[in-house]
Amino acid sequence: MIQPESPSLTVDVNDVQEYHSVNLKCSAINGNPSPTFSWYRDNIPIQSSSLVRDVENGSILTLNMTRKDNGVKFECQIWNPALSSPLHIEQRIIVKYLPYVNILSNSSLIQSTTDRILTMEHIDEEFICEVDANPRPTSIYWTLNNTTIVSREKRLYFYRLKSEQSGNYTCIVENALGIVKQSIYIDVQYAPRVRSIDKILKVNRSDQVKLRCSIKSYPNAHEIIWYKDKIEISRYKIDNDDKIEYRIDRVERNDTGNYTCMAINRISLNKQQQQQQRYFDLNGSAIIELIVYSRPVMETTYSKIASEIGQSVKLICSVKGQPTPSIFWKHNGKTLNCEENTNDYCKLSLNYVTTKDFGDYKCIAENLLGKEEWTYTLVSKGKPEPPYDIQIDKITHSSFKIRFKPGFDGGDYQSFILQINNSLSDIPNNTFEYTVDDLTDSTTYIFRIKSQNSYGVSEWSPEIIIKTSELLILPDDLPTLRSLSYDSSRKFLHFDYYPGYKISEKQLCLRINQSTDGKTFDTGNLHSSCLDIVHNRVNYIMNKDYSHLKLAVCLREKSMICGNGIEMKHDERDRTSAPMIIGIVVIAIFLVLIILILMGILRYRRQKSPKYSNETRKSAKPIVSEPLQNPYLLYSNNVPYQLNDYQCNKIMNIERTENYCCDIEREKMKDESIKHDTFDSYGATKLRTNLSGTNHSSPHWLANTAESKNSGTNSRSGSNPSSEFSCLTQNTMILPIFSDSEIVCQTDITHYGFPSQSSRTLTNTKLNNINNDQNSRSILNNFPSSSIVMIDNNGIRPMDSASSTPNRIKKLFYEVVV
Template sequence: MYQVTIFVLCFIAIEWIQASKIVDTKTITEKQDHDVVLVCRFEQLNKGDRVMWSKDSVILSVNDEIAGDRKRYEIIDKYNLMIKTVAEQDSGKYLCQNFDQRVSMNIILTILTRPSKPDIQQANKSLIENHSGKFLCITQGGYPPPTFTWLINQIKINESFYNVRSDTRQSYSELNLPMEKRFHNGLLTCHVENQALDTPLITTYTLNIEYKPEVRLRHGQKIVSNSNLLVVEDDRMTLQCEAESNPPILKPVAWLKNNISLSDMNSSSLILSNIKRNDDGVYTCLASNAIGHSQSSVHIRVQYSPMIHLDGGGSINENEKLTLTCRVDAYPSIDYYQWYKNHQKLNTSSLTSSIVIEKVSKEDSGIYICMVKNTLNYFNGSSIEKYNKTQTKVTVNYAPKVRTFDSIVAVDLLTTNVKFQCEIDSYPESIVTWRFNNNNVIFNSNKYSIVQNKSLSYLTIQQIQSNTDYGLYSCNATNNLGYNSTTIQLRSKAIPESPTDLNVTNIDYSAISLKWKPGFDGGWPQSFWISLDNSIWKETNQTFYTFTNLQHLEYYNITVRAYNELGQSSTVAFLRVQTKDVPVRKEDLPNIEHSSLELSEKLINYRLNDSSFMSIKVPLCIRIEIDNETNICERIVTSSGVLRFNENNLNNNINLSICISQYENYCGESIPVQIKRDTSFNWVFLVLSSIITVALLILCGLGIFCFLTNRKQQRNTNLSRVIASDKAPSQNQVISTKPVIPTTNRYID
């Protein structure tokens, strides 16, 4: 009966659908396996109205009666249709109809379905470095169609490397990725996601990339491929060749030096046990597998201490060009060059490998040393400095240079053993001859004696016999480079020659310093008279003198005359000189702010104006005047201080003034000195006087006390005798009838 009723209602509903009015259309989207409630609501829904649900013209329910699968459909809240655990086939158009009011509403339900777990498939037979690898990520089903994301080693791959294709049954993404060695054993990941998934579906694929060997050279703990490896000569070195490849290498590695095979080296370790400089070169390790071959190289640079050779030197003539070159074989290059001559350091640049002297002289002869230094660096970071040096001897040949110590010799007739001396400087050694008046050659004889060593020649005249022995004696030297001579005049003793070359060596506002060149002394010791304006004459044995206490800006005429035992020179050396101006005016000299004299200590305390004292740049002194007579001018270096005064008569007027040192007449204002007399109390004298006074008073008191005590004892004795006489008189004694009354009672106790 129930089925018949439903059938009848269905027939009626089909007929009614064509006449009902659609009042609303809704769209609902829900994820797969969720429950969904389709709500049917009309504005004027009466309690008794009949409502029917259908899907794609298939009736699902009438009122609360379910016509379909009761496990999946349920009417709730009287008119709402709940679909349990929705699936893909539940998507469609649902119709809710009100028979009584002849209205209806559409609900379009869309079910979001999950795709299947993706699968990654490798399209290439093998993956090879620097080739493109093709991969497919495939998933089944899913609505809406899923999206794909590729990652390698958790790093997202750019979308330009893959594309996505979808149909109703399956979706897939095709990835074309260039293979790199760094991707080997890496994880290729495919992410699939759509709106039905709470989290993406993930699958991974481990890459097996084949690549040719990657060769590295290791020294110790450091990779040294494609670099310079510094080693030190005579050290030991091990170079390790490491080859990483997939598939493994086919045969042992090969070693090359400067692109030439080292046939005896087939181990992965290259050992140089005793490094020599010819081991320097480019070393290469070569490895191969089925994919290809690779190599790695290192330039082993052998460091060694300098080997040097000095070009130039030997014998060279004066004024020729001398070139000394220090040729060095070293690695690393030289840090610096240092040149020495006769073990004395020369002032040359540290980069100077050559010394060039355009015109050599005899002073350039000597031993020249070239010393060089470089620095060898070890692999561990330490270093050592290496030095080497070599030398050469330079001998300069030059013509003779002849000089004498005395160009004039004055002696009297009959003087014996008159000796001349000349010094010869030459290389090679010279032949020396002596001549008289440039004509006659002198030989050893009874009159002459010639003695010669390497650099000195002596001519001795045994006795000056006559005036004919006076004249010019020349010393002549000759070698293969030239000739030279000097002359000695022999004459009788005479007055001295005049001084020459009178010059000023120093001049200021109060002093002039002079020097001059003495003439020949005439054969006797000479002295000099120095005159200042022909009024001041000074005598000296020196060839210099200084006049002091002069006036500033004054002209002075100075003459110097020589004299000896025979008289004075015929002429004088003359010079006219003006002294300089004083660098400070008198009114600018520092003021004395305070001065005092302590008589007991004989000390003068002074204090100057500090700012004016510091501004003066000339030495100053304090002039002390007693009764307007200058006593001394003490040099001062500070603006305040103490001067010790040795004068005995200090009760007169004492004045101080500031003067320029060594120019005591140029002074500032004179001020009197305050004299402090000694009024201090002598406590020692007071104490001694007090002690003596107290002692005297004590002695006086003791004397008075002793005197009074003695008198008292005498009175008492006399009184006792009187009393005794009264009590026992003798028979011969006349007894007085009157009592004995003392004249005073001050002695009676």
């Protein structure tokens, strides 16, 4: 096996153009066995056998080239068993072609030359000529109707399109191979354009007039609307008519004004959603001014003016007419000119009214077509005039409506009084329409009206007679009863109605039929059993002989016309009070519970507040227990009595004179005024004395308990330790005298004054210094074994209960107890 040589690839055409046939030949020699040939287009195998044919030592690929083949890679591969991998060769083909042109509009592609672009006036449009050509285009331009060049760029832009810009637009592209054109037709639609044929029309009164307009619209207008002073007066459909008109057969002076002719097509319909002012400013409307010639017409509605002497008055005369009339005033034969004449208004001012100014004032207006006068009467303020032009409307079986015009008010605020038969009622202020209701059907009423002000009351208006209509009520129209109950204490029968009825309670009564067995009801005395209804109840005395009642609502005037009846049984009687009482009791209990809960919450919060705790602590007096007969065994008997360092030093150096002083009276006054101890905290003061006794002595430090018991007095020295001690922290020490006791000098004081383990003992022998002192021995011998003495710079003396410190001893007592 022999490997073939590397393949070669040749193209039979040098200048490849679109739609031309091209042969690509791949050759390879010296291969044994002969190699096989494969073709690829951009790495994709070409499978079509009609495009490939084998020749000696090679293969030929025949292609009909298009612009899509431009720049495409064509590859030939050979292989035989002697090769470890195929050999290949490739070549890219350059294809030349005429320009391909597409027109884009608003991101959409226009592909056909007959495409028609439908757009609207006053919007922006953009068209882009997209080109694909090889070689590159030499020129690109746009033409309108194949005559006028409108752009020399790929982009054709229209700012606020106009209807005149409609037409055929062509994009022309040219390169070395030739010229290509692509066209579109731009069809611009627009709202109707209306033009008035006559801008101003002047006609005489009673003439016929035609208001005409011409219309140009695309698409055609389909509706016409006419406005007078921007108020619609006519609307109708049209079919492809470019001239329209509005006709008035007989014009009057009030036909004078501005008339607007508006045409609507499919485009202008969307613009109706805009603001009204903008709506009339569009091209779809035109204005025609109509002027009707007429003699002057007064538009004043009052003829009397009231004033007091010294006041100022303005007389206003309003006149309409064409041509514009001239206006002047006359009073007592004198001509007065208008002080101000604007927009057909003439004003005459009287700055200071005198008695000579009262009288008639004539306003005279005239033009070429006639003359008009109006008389004003200036009078002094006084009583009003009665209403006039009284009309009656909407007469029903229970009401009617009154309309009237107020008379001259006399120069002051007036109100109105209505009299119906013999009943008087006030008509609400500033109301000239009033509805009278709650009347009886088929009844004749006589009414009249008068007015009043601060100067007096007017005369009555003429009497008017009216009769209400007949009330036609069927039994089904009457209300049906529900919720029956009887109150035996007040003899009231209570009930309620089902909703939906529209009849006044004054027109109703309650019929009651009685029965003993619930089957046969008494109907012999119906006229006396129809009771008047007042606030859903009737006054009725229940007869116990009848266990069943049948009730129905009837017409008062026609008691035989009744609604659906309802039966009241014996067990429904006298049950009105029970639910009411139960409800009241339940509500009362509920309110009491709420009050108690609120009081408990307030008391709890008050007790928890710091202010309340401080006040309680200040006001409460500590309770000190009476001394016990037996000593407290807070310590074991083998624990000696303990003294602190300060007391030990005092005992051992009792004869030493030092400059210590304790002002007992000052401390007494200070301690009596202060309720709280000035110590930092329990067990925290360095000079605090902590004493405790052993053997048979009490830790309460009691003094002369036996004497107190024998004397029968309740001495504080026997019950309150606060009376036995003072000056504990100012160079003074308290020494209890116990027989056969040891005194322990305490070095460390722990919390609440309990002794620490490190202490030293001072035995009785060490007290000899005290005993050797003659004065001290005599004093000690005079004290009982459980008495308390005080040792200080002045020597040994009994405890003075009058100089005690209550609060300090109380705390010390608490420490001993704890």
